[in-house]
Amino acid sequence: MRPLILLSNDDGYQSRGLAALIEAVRPLGDVFVCAPDGPRSGASCSITTEVPVSYRHIRSEEGLKIYSCSGTPCVCVKLALDELLMRQPDLIVAGINHGSNASINMHYSGTTAVTTEAALHGIPSVAYSLDNHDPSGRVEHLVPICAHIAKLTLENGLPYGSYLNVNFPDVEEIKGIRVCRMAYSRWVEEFEPCPRSRGGHHFWLTGEQVDDEPNNDTTDLWAMRHDYAAITPIMVDPTDHKLIQTMQDWDL
Amino acid sequence: MRPLILLSNDDGYQSRGLAALIEAVRPLGDVFVCAPDGPRSGASCSITTEVPVSYRHIRSEEGLKIYSCSGTPCVCVKLALDELLMRQPDLIVAGINHGSNASINMHYSGTTAVTTEAALHGIPSVAYSLDNHDPSGRVEHLVPICAHIAKLTLENGLPYGSYLNVNFPDVEEIKGIRVCRMAYSRWVEEFEPCPRSRGGHHFWLTGEQVDDEPNNDTTDLWAMRHDYAAITPIMVDPTDHKLIQTMQDWDL
Numbered sequence: 001m002r003p004l005i006l007l008s009n010d011d012g013y014q015s016r017g018l019a020a021l022i023e024a025v026r027p028l029g030d031v032f033v034c035a036p037d038g039p040r041s042g043a044s045c046s047i048t049t050e051v052p053v054s055y056r057h058i059r060s061e062e063g064l065k066i067y068s069c070s071g072t073p074c075v076c077v078k079l080a081l082d083e084l085l086m087r088q089p090d091l092i093v094a095g096i097n098h099g100s101n102a103s104i105n106m107h108y109s110g111t112t113a114v115t116t117e118a119a120l121h122g123i124p125s126v127a128y129s130l131d132n133h134d135p136s137g138r139v140e141h142l143v144p145i146c147a148h149i150a151k152l153t154l155e156n157g158l159p160y161g162s163y164l165n166v167n168f169p170d171v172e173e174i175k176g177i178r179v180c181r182m183a184y185s186r187w188v189e190e191f192e193p194c195p196r197s198r199g200g201h202h203f204w205l206t207g208e209q210v211d212d213e214p215n216n217d218t219t220d221l222w223a224m225r226h227d228y229a230a231i232t233p234i235m236v237d238p239t240d241h242k243l244i245q246t247m248q249d250w251d252l
Numbered sequence: 253m254r255p256l257i258l259l260s261n262d263d264g265y266q267s268r269g270l271a272a273l274i275e276a277v278r279p280l281g282d283v284f285v286c287a288p289d290g291p292r293s294g295a296s297c298s299i300t301t302e303v304p305v306s307y308r309h310i311r312s313e314e315g316l317k318i319y320s321c322s323g324t325p326c327v328c329v330k331l332a333l334d335e336l337l338m339r340q341p342d343l344i345v346a347g348i349n350h351g352s353n354a355s356i357n358m359h360y361s362g363t364t365a366v367t368t369e370a371a372l373h374g375i376p377s378v379a380y381s382l383d384n385h386d387p388s389g390r391v392e393h394l395v396p397i398c399a400h401i402a403k404l405t406l407e408n409g410l411p412y413g414s415y416l417n418v419n420f421p422d423v424e425e426i427k428g429i430r431v432c433r434m435a436y437s438r439w440v441e442e443f444e445p446c447p448r449s450r451g452g453h454h455f456w457l458t459g460e461q462v463d464d465e466p467n468n469d470t471t472d473l474w475a476m477r478h479d480y481a482a483i484t485p486i487m488v489d490p491t492d493h494k495l496i497q498t499m500q501d502w503d504l
Contacts (some may be wrong), residue, residue, distance in 0.1 A: 041301070042298055042299040042300055042301060043296075043298050044295075044296035044297035044298040044299070044326075044365070045296035045297070045359045045360050046294055046295050046296040046298040046360070047294040047296075047360050047457060048294055048457065049293070049294060049456070049457050049458070052446040052454040052455055052456055053443070053454070053455050053456075053457055054452055054453055054454045054455070055453050056452075056453075071457070074296075074360070075457060078439075078442050078443070078457070079443065079455070082441075082442050082443050083443050083455070104372055104488070107297045107368055107372070107488065108297050108298070108299050108326070113296070116359055120356055120359070120438070121438070148504075149504075152502050152503065152504065156502060158495070159492070159494075159495060159498075161436075162492045162495050176504075177504045179496050179499045179500070179502075179504070180496070181489075181491040181493065181496065182489050182490075182491045184413075184489070186372070186373070187330075189334075190330050190334050191305070191330070191331065191334050191335050194304040200306055200308075201306055201307050201308075202304040202305070202306045203304055203305050203306070203331070203335070204301070204304055204305075205299060205300065205301050205305055205323070205327060205330070206301070231499070231504075232491060233491065233492040233495035233496055233499065234490050234491065234492060235490045235491075235492045235495075236356070236359065236490070237433075237434050237436070237490075238434075238486050238487045238488070238489075238490035239433040239434045239484060239485065239486065239487075240411070240414045240485035240486060240487045241433065242411075243410070243411060243414050243485035243487075244431050244432070244433065244485055246411075247431045247483070247485065248431070250404050250408060250431075251404065252400075252401075252404065252428075252429040252431070252483075
């Protein structure tokens, strides 16, 4: 039986990055797309229980089915797994996102929300993002490298509860692939005033990401700044076991 | 100088749980509240950059200032840190949430989004949740235990990038406090059909949380089922270092 590959994203089923990722993984198996019906950037793992979720069949052809869903990226994955698919997929891929999800950005990302949901179900998964926010930006050159990483993930599998967060630098020629840890970084100057004649306090959320360890060559931000694709393996169980030990001395 | 304590949540500034948490931490320092202007349950670490964020001053009294914000829980914290506060808080607390955020629920939670944002800024923080979804449910009995944990956190500090996820069982008498790891659990039967005469495929997101290791007494779900308050220490850097090593053998 051909592998079954579920694909979602946070830019919506019509995004250019999604089309490129379909092209990348189609040679590897049957592809089932369940993606948001519009942009959901910055959705993180949000879910809603207050309004119903709906889905629509967009189109089908040999080895490819595309559905759109009114929910967030996490809900797209849940819906596909619980309602739309006849069997558990062998791989879940997300992206290609228009914008970097390296370092701490994975906490806000709807792209890594897809892979978080996958890892919570014990399904190997890979999130792909390009460090360029332009939704019309070129991603097609990433097809071979996305396919290569997806193929290796299918072949090797991943430990239960872990996924791969892949981030590409926005360069003509990617030098290679590095497996990295998440860089310590911060967002600074996050609010830009947005004056309004009627008064009130209004701001645009904006800002710059600052790498707190720019010379550390083991991080994802270092790799990208040096024209490498960065793969950061992430666990969905972030328990701080060391702190559990430390807290034995607290007077709880 | 008295400690400065920032408080937020995902149930909104008018929630009963927030009032209880103000009462708990007020004896420990000056309290600054920046909480959503309405419910944001399930918001996770979502942020929006497509609409401006606004805030409103609600009221001030000696040692207490309350602001509401139109953004998500993460944005409430960012706004307080970047725009509203004159100095960095010594502690950030979230809750008391109406509903459990134990085990994998922390991925979807707007309550732990507050503490994630805190930990990303290196500020010690504690998220409090009660295993009862009723927004009018009683939380006032938790004031002393919330105060106790907050006081110990202020005194002992936390490692950079870690926070405490505290979950209370919904019982008359809590037996004690256990420091736990996150239980492996799953949400099952997540979609309930929501038929509509005009047609289409509509569902309510619902489901049951299943503990995959019910007899393991080191987990948060075990502690809560046995009437203990569970403290799960969480890291905001979930890099899988072991998988980085494993992947050295991949043909990347």
